[in-house]
Amino acid sequence: MGLGTLLIVVWLCVCLFYILTVRWGPQLEQATYKNRQRLYLSEQTDGSVPNTLVIANCEIVKPRVAAAEHISQFNEEARSPFVKKFKTIIHPGEVNRIRELPQNSKIVATHTDSPDVLIWDVEAQPNRHAVLGAQDSHPDLILTGHQDNAEFALAMCPTEPLVLSGGKDKLVVLWSIHDHISSLAADPGSAKSPGSGSASIKNTSKVGGAGDKSVDGPTTGPRGTYQGHVDTVEDVQFCPSSAQEFCSVGDDSCLILWDARIGASPVLKVEKAHDADLHCVDWNPHDVNLILTGSADTSVRMFDRRNLTSGGVGSPVHIFDGHNAAVLCVQWSPDRSSVFGSSAEDGILNIWDHEKIGMKQENVGRRPPNSPPGLFFRHAGHRDKVVDFHWNSCDPWTIVSVSDDGESTGGGGTLQIWRMIDLLYRPEEEVLAELDKFKSHILTCSS
Numbered sequence: 186m187g188l189g190t191l192l193i194v195v196w197l198c199v200c201l202f203y204i205l206t207v208r209w210g211p212q213l214e215q216a217t218y219k220n221r222q223r224l225y226l227s228e229q230t231d232g233s234v235p236n237t238l239v240i241a242n243c244e245i246v247k248p249r250v251a252a253a254e255h256i257s258q259f260n261e262e263a264r265s266p267f268v269k270k271f272k273t274i275i276h277p278g279e280v281n282r283i284r285e286l287p288q289n290s291k292i293v294a295t296h297t298d299s300p301d302v303l304i305w306d307v308e309a310q311p312n313r314h315a316v317l318g319a320q321d322s323h324p325d326l327i328l329t330g331h332q333d334n335a336e337f338a339l340a341m342c343p344t345e346p347l348v349l350s351g352g353k354d355k356l357v358v359l360w361s362i363h364d365h366i367s368s369l370a371a372d373p374g375s376a377k378s379p380g381s382g383s384a385s386i387k388n389t390s391k392v393g394g395a396g397d398k399s400v401d402g403p404t405t406g407p408r409g410t411y412q413g414h415v416d417t418v419e420d421v422q423f424c425p426s427s428a429q430e431f432c433s434v435g436d437d438s439c440l441i442l443w444d445a446r447i448g449a450s451p452v453l454k455v456e457k458a459h460d461a462d463l464h465c466v467d468w469n470p471h472d473v474n475l476i477l478t479g480s481a482d483t484s485v486r487m488f489d490r491r492n493l494t495s496g497g498v499g500s501p502v503h504i505f506d507g508h509n510a511a512v513l514c515v516q517w518s519p520d521r522s523s524v525f526g527s528s529a530e531d532g533i534l535n536i537w538d539h540e541k542i543g544m545k546q547e548n549v550g551r552r553p554p555n556s557p558p559g560l561f562f563r564h565a566g567h568r569d570k571v572v573d574f575h576w577n578s579c580d581p582w583t584i585v586s587v588s589d590d591g592e593s594t595g596g597g598g599t600l601q602i603w604r605m606i607d608l609l610y611r612p613e614e615e616v617l618a619e620l621d622k623f624k625s626h627i628l629t630c631s632s
Contacts, residue, residue: 227280351418434463471522479512528571
């Protein structure tokens, strides 16, 4: 839309198998023209080979850096040479969700079709060859406490080593992995992953859903269990400024705020935050009063927790209507407090700026007619539903997104790494001054 059609595709890869989730890992190296960074992604297979958690190394070109030969040789159907698999972990069951620990991003949690959350030290885990019949990797820690499958709702605390999960049992469960992280930090040289076959096994748990696989690994129970939902919990999120406060959303259309210091009951429960199931939630890291939710009703809603009251219909600050199918993922930008993204089953990833709503410049030609207020960029490069995306906190305005292309292509998925051109988000005065430098060249080309 408008200038929003301008973007830089850094990397695109069409994969043979489905990718349900993707996350950025730590930055490894900074060079003159590009940076190298870890990428965590899942591969859900057709059963011919095992499901895997993939650790990749990704080369990301810096803004305004592009080689002519790379642009001329771009092929949408090809795997990019700028992303290479570094390690493969054979996962017990499909990987539905990945979350990294902010204090130590080599520690990741995964959800599969089971009641347990699996914790992995991706650097210590041995590299495995994913072939039919290969033995599953052993997680470094298994978090128990759910009474039914917990498939998608998963979060890591930004301030402490805590893990939060929700599931089909309608529960929100909280764990501390402080002792596990402390043991790794105390003796990193001798820390052995259970996957290497040399760690002591404290317990055995069942993971893998219908397959009911037994997976060996140390286990730990929950710090707290929280009841308030009456249907499946679809997503959870910590308050960015407090390890004791968190929120959850579910198929009961409820948004619930919790405080572990008060007890196991909701602090506040918005009974009808949307007109359908809620799929996703995110808490603004820059302004802890603002919470985003996405729903099967196709809308994104922004709530101010200072204005919320329990019961009744939720009163959002604003409703963002820019999708025509269920919203699957919402996330605030780490670069600007008013900006966030939303992706949906319509194959679109929208970038919004809520501060632009009602601004005069939105009504004087910069926003195309009939476009939703606040929408300033639309990424339409995916073929089918965009199931997950993640802003890169190390590389401003860079996003990785994945789509499930099964319905449109008959199988497989696409992973894209992309960045909006900086003319879209820089101050208007800077942009106009820069464009003015090229005014004569533009006029020459147009004539």
